[in-house]
Every structure is written in C-alpha cells, then in structure tokens.
Amino acid sequence: MEAELRSLRSLLTVARNEINNLRQQIRSLNHVHEKEVDEVKRILQSWRCPGCKQKNIQDHEYGNTSGSSNSNQSQNLVGPETLELSPIGIINSWFPEKRGTPRQPGVSGSARGKLTIFNTVFTNPEHALEGLEEYSHMWIVFHFHKNDSTHVRAKVAPPRLNGGRMGVFATRSPHRPCPVGLSLVQIDKVEGNMIFFSGVDMVDGTPVLDIKPYIPQYDDPLDCQHPLLSDNMETRLITDGRESDDEDLSPGILSLDLTPRRDSLAPVARSPVRDALMMVSHSPVRDSSLMGLREAPDGEEGTSPILGRPLVSPALSPGPSSGNMRPQALVRVPAWIADPPVSRLEVKFNEGAVAQLTTIQSERGESVEEARIAIQSVLQEDPRSVYLRQRWNNQFYTFLIAGLHVSCRFADNGSVVTVFRITAANKNCECGLPEWQCTIHNGTS
Numbered sequence: 446m447e448a449e450l451r452s453l454r455s456l457l458t459v460a461r462n463e464i465n466n467l468r469q470q471i472r473s474l475n476h477v478h479e480k481e482v483d484e485v486k487r488i489l490q491s492w493r494c495p496g497c498k499q500k501n502i503q504d505h506e507y508g509n510t511s512g513s514s515n516s517n518q519s520q521n522l523v524g525p526e527t528l529e530l531s532p533i534g535i536i537n538s539w540f541p542e543k544r545g546t547p548r549q550p551g552v553s554g555s556a557r558g559k560l561t562i563f564n565t566v567f568t569n570p571e572h573a574l575e576g577l578e579e580y581s582h583m584w585i586v587f588h589f590h591k592n593d594s595t596h597v598r599a600k601v602a603p604p605r606l607n608g609g610r611m612g613v614f615a616t617r618s619p620h621r622p623c624p625v626g627l628s629l630v631q632i633d634k635v636e637g638n639m640i641f642f643s644g645v646d647m648v649d650g651t652p653v654l655d656i657k658p659y660i661p662q663y664d665d666p667l668d669c670q671h672p673l674l675s676d677n678m679e680t681r682l683i684t685d686g687r688e689s690d691d692e693d694l695s696p697g698i699l700s701l702d703l704t705p706r707r708d709s710l711a712p713v714a715r716s717p718v719r720d721a722l723m724m725v726s727h728s729p730v731r732d733s734s735l736m737g738l739r740e741a742p743d744g745e746e747g748t749s750p751i752l753g754r755p756l757v758s759p760a761l762s763p764g765p766s767s768g769n770m771r772p773q774a775l776v777r778v779p780a781w782i783a784d785p786p787v788s789r790l791e792v793k794f795n796e797g798a799v800a801q802l803t804t805i806q807s808e809r810g811e812s813v814e815e816a817r818i819a820i821q822s823v824l825q826e827d828p829r830s831v832y833l834r835q836r837w838n839n840q841f842y843t844f845l846i847a848g849l850h851v852s853c854r855f856a857d858n859g860s861v862v863t864v865f866r867i868t869a870a871n872k873n874c875e876c877g878l879p880e881w882q883c884t885i886h887n888g889t890s
C-alpha cells in the first residue's frame with residue numbers, strides 16, 4: 446500500500462513536472478513572432494523530399510524515404526518532430542534544485558541517490574532488476590526535465606571553460622536539442638524496485654529513461670586494446686602478485702600499473718594519451734576498491750592505481766567488442782577537460798556553520814562528516830554559472846543539499862569559498878516559511 450502510494454506520488458511529481466514543462470513551452474511558443482510562424486508554414490508547404498519528391502514531411506519518419514530509389518539517404522535526413530518516450534522510473538536525490546547540483550557524478554562521489562522503477566512499466570519491476578546487483582556501476586539515461594528554456598544554442602559555455610564557448614555536442618551541457626543526460630554511477634544496493642547509488646548529478650524528481658550496467662569490456666575503449674603509453678608511464682606488469690618488468694605478455698599477467706615512473710616525476714611534456722590514461726586511472730571506477738586498488742608494491746605510502754582486471758590485448762584475446770573497435774584507436778579528450786583553465790577552490794567552514802551542522806545532523810542521527818564532505822565537494826568545483834562567477838566579487842551563494850540549506854561567500858580573489866551558515870531546509874519558522882527563506886532566521890531582516 447505504502448509502496449503504491451510512493452509510486453503514485455512519484456508519478457504525480459513526473460506529471461507535475463511535465464505540466465510545468467508544457468506550460469513553459471506554450472509560454473515560449475507564444476513569444477514566437479507570427480512572422481516566424483508564417484515563415485515555417487511557408488517552408489513546410491513548399492518542402493519536397495529531395496529523394497522521393499514526396500510533399501508530406503510527416504511521411505519521412507527518421508529520414509525513411511521508403512519507396513524511393515534514391516540511395517543517398519544520409520543527406521537531407523528529416524526526423525520526426527516528436528518522439529514519445531515514457532520514463533521507467535524516477536530519481537530521488539539530495540538536490541531539490543539545479544543550483545548546487547554536482548556537474549558530474551565524480552564531483553561528489555558521496556552524494557547518494559535512489560532510483561525507483563515504476564510498477565507501471567512492469568507488473569513486477571524488481572524482476573527487471575535481477576542480476577544488476579552483480580555490477581558495481583551502471584549508466585543512467587535521464588531527461589533534463591528542469592531545463593527552463595526551450596531555446597537551445599549550437600554553442601554553449603561550459604563552466605569548465607570559464608567563459609569559452611564550444612559546440613554543444615562536444616560538451617556534456619544539459620542544454621541540448623534532445624535533453625537527455627547520461628551518468629555513470631556506483632550501485633550501492635538493489636532492493637525490490639529500488640536502486641540505491643552514489644555519485645549523483647541529477648536533481649530530485651528527474652525522470653529516468655533507461656539504465657544499463659557498466660561493462661568495461663564494452664564501454665571502455667582501453668579495455669579492448671593495448672593502452673599506448675607515453676615515455677613517462679611505466680608498464681610494470683603484475684604477475685601473480687609479484688612485480689615484473691617483463692614486457693612479454695604471458696598468461697600469468699594480471700594487471701597493468703599506470704603509475705608514473707618515480708625517477709621521472711619531473712614535469713613532463715603533455716600527452717593526450719597520458720592525460721586520458723591518467724584520467725581514466727583516477728576515475729571512480731578505478732578508484733573503487735571493487736576495481737582492485739592495491740597498495741603500492743614497494744610499500745610506498747598511499748595506493749597506486751592499478752587496473753584491477755585482466756589486461757586484454759586484441760592480439761591475445763579479441764574480446765566481444767574488439768571487432769568494432771579500431772585496435773590502435775587512442776582515447777583522446779580535449780585539453781580543456783584534462784587541464785581546465787579553472788582550478789579547484791579552497792572550502793572553509795566558519796565555526797558557526799560547523800556548530801549548526803553538528804546540531805542538525807545530531808538531531809537527525811546523520812553523519813556530520815559525510816554532510817561536510819558533500820558540501821565541500823560541491824563548492825570546491827565552483828557550482829556558480831560562468832555568468833555569476835564573472836559578474837560580482839565577494840559573492841553570496843546559497844544552495845540546498847541533503848535537507849540542508851547552505852549559505853556561503855566566494856572571496857574576491859575567487860580561490861576561497863567560506864560556508865558561514867547551515868540551516869535545516871525542512872524546518873519552518875513560526876511565520877510559516879522555511880527557516881532559510883524567513884528573513885528573521887537568515888539574518889536579512
């Protein structure tokens with residue numbers, strides 16, 4: 446009964462969001478100048494398929510020129526105007542608003558979320574999740590349902606570029622013509638029709654279109670080929686727990702260590718291959734103990750990122766997807782991703798904020814440290830938009846996270862952010878407003 450109620454509530458949230466979206470779309474459509482509408486009508490009326498010369502654009506689903514002898518279908522493709530998809534579930538996250546939501550799952554690996562599969566999709570949605578618990582990670586495909594503008598630009602300004610612009614399809618911007626997001630998250634547990642996961646970059650109530658297990662053998666190009674290493678990367682092959690410099694790929698090889706050579710720690714020339722490898726070797730997948738983090742073999746402090754899986758070489762073991770992979774293809778990312786022009790901020794908590802956080806979390810029986818780390822990880826990546834960042838110095842910023850309302854100030858040199866107040870987001874003042882909105886409580890009266 447309660448589960449049904451919950452799922453009905455979730456459906457209601459999705460429906461409300463959809464209605465809001467539609468309202469927004471109608472509002473923005475109303476703004477379109479009549480002239481533009483006429484122009485579109487004129488173009489549609491005079492449109493003819495260059496292949497079959499058919500007039501009705503609706504007949505050209507996915508550019509399908511059925512009945513046409515024209516084989517040159519890759520040009521002048523016309524897609525359908527709409528595509529109806531129903532969400533399979535909904536996300537519950539610590540972030541009720543876009544503001545302050547991490548930009549990627551890796552930003553706040555500790556931020557937890559829950560995905561509930563609707564029981565309208567399958568009578569027994571838990572059957573559809575059977576076996577998923579055997580994976581450590583999964584992809585979530587979701588709808589950016591909170592995008593407030595329907596006007597999408599071909600070039601966007603990713604915060605990482607600090608004002609620079611880039612083609613939308615070369616970024617992970619939420620503002621895309623087809624507003625679909627893709628996140629790789631860590632599965633914590635699967636319970637009934639719910640998946641609990643870590644590494645959230647979606648707002649609460651986000652509709653989910655699909656989930657798929659993360660399978661490095663299919664999804665990670667480095668798993669399907671010999672990683673090409675730059676000169677400064679040492680290939681220490683780990684055989685049966687013993688370190689070996691033997692480059693000969695014997696069947697006993699278990700994994701490949703990608704730590705830089707200790708004798709070459711001096712700054713090295715940039716190499717996209719090395720950047721990509723280093724990035725991959727520090728990704729949550731590699732950092733997870735599930736993927737085989739081991740102590741540095743020589744007792745050095747800390748751990749060394751070791752790819753905890755068999756080294757797959759196309760020559761020795763073709764693997765299921767190697768047929769489709771170019772064996773020598775490199776994993777490449779642009780420099781603005783590997784080495785962005787913005788740096789992490791130093792996050793400070795003043796005494797008052799620490800005391801407030803301690804009181805709230807103790808009352809709730811929740812971890813103070815976990816909340817502090819989550820707040821820190823959001824702030825150190827500077828969650829402000831580029832516009833906000835560049836507009837004012839000494840800027841105040843507030844956001845909601847895990848039922849907490851956080852107030853902070855970005856210092857004028859832009860490298861330090863100080864949290865000065867934390868209040869419970871769910872507590873109401875006597876005036877009826879949430880405490881964080883009440884001017885008496887937030888000190889703005």
Ligand SMILES: C[S@@+](CC[C@H](N)C(=O)[O-])C[C@H]1O[C@@H](n2cnc3c(N)ncnc32)[C@H](O)[C@@H]1O
Pocket residue numbers: 543544545546547548549550588589590591592617618619625626627628629646647648650651652
């Ligand atoms: C940069 S996108 C990346 C999402 C995904 N990892 C991807 O690469 O497609 C993440 C940002 O999208 C925004 N966002 C998250 N969920 C959203 C939703 N349901 N609707 C609109 N925007 C959302 C938040 O501002 C968040 O910081």
